[in-house]
Structures are given as C-alpha cells and as structure tokens.
Amino acid sequence: MFKAVLNVPPAEPKDIRWFYDKYAAMLLGYINGIVKDHQKAEDHLVVILMAFANEFNGEVKDKNYQSTWLQLRQFAQNKLAFASVNSDQPIQKDDQLNLLNDLQKHIFCAIYYQGKSISYLANVLEKEEDEVRNQLKLSIDKMRRARGN
Amino acid sequence: MDSGLMETFVMGIATEEEVEKVLLLKKQHPEFQDALEQLELDMEALALSMAVPPPIGALEKIENEINEIQLRNKSIQKAPEVDDRFDRAYQERTKQERYIEVESESNQMRINKAWKWVFAAVFILGKVFLATAIYFYLENRQAQEQIKDLKIELKLKTPIK
Known part of the structure; x- marks a missing residue:
C-alpha cells in the first residue's frame, strides 16, 4: 500500500497524491487511446491506479525499466488487453501522431496501445520484421525530434 | 542503437532474447544505458x-x-488472530470445566466432569444400601432371637401330657 495510506510522514515523496499528480493525466490519455471512450477510460483509470497501488506498493518492481511510467503503461496495457478496440486508429487529438505517415501511425498505435508484436504486425502488413521495427524507430524519432529531443 | 532494439524494448514488445541483449548492452556500454534512459524519458x-x-x-x-482495501486487509489479518486466541482460551476453559484428571497406574485418563455427580450418587447410595443392610441384619438377628425366646416360652408354658 502507498505510504500516504500507511500514515508515513509526508517527507516521502512517493505517496498516492504525488503519484496521481504525476501520472493520472498521462495514464488517462493512454487509456483513452485504448478504449476510445472517455467515460470508460475514467472508470478504468481509477481501477488501474488502485490495482497498481496494491500490486506494486508504489515501487518500481520491474528492474528492466528505470521509468515508473513505462511500468505503469505496461501494467495498464495488460489490464486492458480485452478492452482495447481494434480499430485502425485510436481517437487522438494529439499533434504528435499527425507527424507520422499512415503506416507509421498504424504501427506505432498498434504497438503503443495494443501491445502488438513486431512479428504479428509484419505478418498482418505483409512486411519484413526489420521493416516494421525500422518504421517504429522512425516514428518515435520523428516525435522526439518534434519535441526538440 | 540504430537497430530499433531500444524502441521495441521501451514499447514493451521485446522478445526474451531481445530483453537479455538490452540488459547485457546496458551493463557493458554506459553510452547505451544513457541513450536508453533518455529514450525512456522521451x-x-x-x-x-x-x-x-x-x-x-x-x-x-x-x-x-x-x-x-487497507482497512479490509487489516481486519482480515486481525480476525483470525482474535478468533484463534478466543478459540484456544475457550477450549482451555471448557476443557478445565468439563474434565477432571484421574491418575491411574499406567497413565492419565480424562473423564467428563459430569461423572463427578454420578460417582457421588453411587457413593451415597452405596452407603445407604450398606446402612440398610446392617439395619435389616440386626433387625433379623433380633427377630430370630425373639422367635427363639418365644419358642422356649411356649415350650415351658405348654403342659406336659
């Protein structure tokens, strides 16, 4: 359970409020991209944050990732595996995705929101795995560059 | 770094083999680790x-x-302890109330405390029967003596023909 719930003095920054302030909006945006229904996304947000709090105790358990966000995103993706809507494109107002061409957008969204594997996409798109991997890299690079990174 | 390995890794779709490769590269090459951390931040x-x-x-x-959830978990954790403690105390108390320990030659045996009253009743009845038996024995002996005396008296009173 989070430290805040356990009445640990607030000197510890990783309490539920801190966690919520930092990740809730990002997570809701991510869930929106998966379920494509704002009301449902809000319901999922509460359930996923609570499940994450209970399961991981506010700590990053997956030592593979340095970033808590990546672990939270992965957790949400697993939880919503059956809730994802298999349409071609998620509803996103975000300009970042508009930087990508159709193929890149398709590949990025299928991987980012639905966790599709490279081999699966290569098979569906009738392309080489390296080509899919390369398109994914290109799409991420484009968005990073657009943000000045 | 240009193979797209880092991107598949941070997207969470790397195969086990790829994950192992990334972790190894992270250990061996600090510049790879820096690039990966930067990608995660991005x-x-x-x-x-x-x-x-x-x-x-x-x-x-x-x-x-x-x-x-926290309160529910706490109550779930506490409840068995309370129940357990209560059960043990209750069992101990009822054991003391219901059984008395009786020593025998071989080893101990436990019997229900209710048998205490049965034993007392049997003891008292035994005493009553004993007293009654003694009483009737004395009565009978007295009666026999009286009969004997009466017979002698009758013999003396009866005229000899």
Whole structure:
C-alpha cells in the first residue's frame, strides 16, 4: 500500500497524491487511446491506479525499466488487453501522431496501445520484421525530434 | 542503437532474447544505458503531451477505495488472530470445566466432569444400601432371637401330657 495510506510522514515523496499528480493525466490519455471512450477510460483509470497501488506498493518492481511510467503503461496495457478496440486508429487529438505517415501511425498505435508484436504486425502488413521495427524507430524519432529531443 | 532494439524494448514488445541483449548492452556500454534512459524519458514526455486531465474527484475516489482495501486487509489479518486466541482460551476453559484428571497406574485418563455427580450418587447410595443392610441384619438377628425366646416360652408354658 502507498505510504500516504500507511500514515508515513509526508517527507516521502512517493505517496498516492504525488503519484496521481504525476501520472493520472498521462495514464488517462493512454487509456483513452485504448478504449476510445472517455467515460470508460475514467472508470478504468481509477481501477488501474488502485490495482497498481496494491500490486506494486508504489515501487518500481520491474528492474528492466528505470521509468515508473513505462511500468505503469505496461501494467495498464495488460489490464486492458480485452478492452482495447481494434480499430485502425485510436481517437487522438494529439499533434504528435499527425507527424507520422499512415503506416507509421498504424504501427506505432498498434504497438503503443495494443501491445502488438513486431512479428504479428509484419505478418498482418505483409512486411519484413526489420521493416516494421525500422518504421517504429522512425516514428518515435520523428516525435522526439518534434519535441526538440 | 540504430537497430530499433531500444524502441521495441521501451514499447514493451521485446522478445526474451531481445530483453537479455538490452540488459547485457546496458551493463557493458554506459553510452547505451544513457541513450536508453533518455529514450525512456522521451517516452514519458510523449505520454505527457498526450495526457488528458482526470475528472475532479477521481483522486478522492482512489484514496477512499485504497483506505477501504487497507482497512479490509487489516481486519482480515486481525480476525483470525482474535478468533484463534478466543478459540484456544475457550477450549482451555471448557476443557478445565468439563474434565477432571484421574491418575491411574499406567497413565492419565480424562473423564467428563459430569461423572463427578454420578460417582457421588453411587457413593451415597452405596452407603445407604450398606446402612440398610446392617439395619435389616440386626433387625433379623433380633427377630430370630425373639422367635427363639418365644419358642422356649411356649415350650415351658405348654403342659406336659
């Protein structure tokens, strides 16, 4: 359970409020991209944050990732595996995705929101795995560059 | 770094083999680790740019739910202890109330405390029977003596023909 719930003095920054302030909006945006229904996304947000709090105790358990966000995103993706809507494109107002061409957008969204594997996409798109991997890299690079990174 | 391995890794779709490769490269090459950490930060920044403000009251809802779960877990953890302690004390007490320990030659045996009253009743009845038997024995002996005396008296009173 989070430290805040356990009445640990607030000197510890990783309490539920801190966690919520930092990740809730990002997570809701991510869930929106998966379920494509704002009301449902809000319901999922509460359930996923609570499940994450209970399961991981506010700590990053997956030592593979340095970033808590990546672990939270992965957790949400697993939880919503059956809730994802298999349409071609998620509803996103975000300009970042508009930087990508159709193929890149398709590949990025299928991987980012639905966790599709490279081999699966290569098979569906009738392309080489390296080509899919390369398109994914290109799409991420484009968005990073657009943000000045 | 240009193979797209880092991207598949941070997207969470790397195969086990790829994950092992990434972890090995991270250990062996600090520049790879730096690039990976930067990519992770950039993915976080990307998610931030796609963020949607959560509805008002969501945090309170989550806090309440977590507190409820916390309380439920605490009560679940405490309940068996209380029950267990109560059960043990209760069993100990009832054991003391219902059984008395009786020593025998071989080893101990436990009997129900209710048998105490049966034993007392049997003891008292035994005494009563004994007293009654003695009483009737004395009565009978007295009666026999009286009969004997009467017979002698009759013999003396009866005229000899």
